[in-house]
Amino acid sequence: DVQLVESGGGLVQPGGSLRLSCAASGFTFSRYDMHWVRQATGEGLEWVSAIATAGDTYYPASVKGRFTISRENAKNSLHLQMNSLRAGDTAVYYCARGVPGGFDIWGQGTMVTVSS
């Protein structure tokens, strides 16, 4: 089965750091762009970052300079290093497989809570 499983979420203090991971299985990971999307409780979806097959990375202004997306194709893994975390970063973080015009496979999500 094609599957994405996130890990690494938890409680962190404002200004702290956290590293999320996403384990991919059931498909050739290296052939797909990969993304992180987050959702605060009761809110909508917010795209957080993307990494292309060639390694190009993309971020919205809200996280640029604080978050870093990376991939390890040999380990079928996607990562999101999050620094200088703020209360507004509190959300469920999903990794998602990119296809032309969308995200076709989503993980179950991992909760990140930024609070003192």
Place this chain on the structure above:
Amino acid sequence: QSVLTQPPSVSAAPGQKVTISCSGSSSNIGNNYVSWYQQLPGTAPKLLIYEDHKRPSGIPARFSGSKSGTSATLGITGLQTGDEADYYCGAWDSSLSGGVFGGGTKLTVL
């Protein structure tokens, strides 16, 4: 404030048809593919429509997508109580060089 604009809620009776609109601009919907997602309570989003109108395998033909200019529409026919969910549109924005979503539409099947 979401880049793409959706109505907050829509409702219809079982068996009826409903449409959900998604409005954007030339930098996103106007020149890039639109996708649609269904999110049932407490679960991850699920892709319903990609490349404006294509359905992934396993998605019933009751779900359809269309696009005209800078607006897109999700149609659902033969509504079922199990269709009650939040629905999101999404697209790539060439000006922002990033993904954008609508604020979501809550579908109630009365």
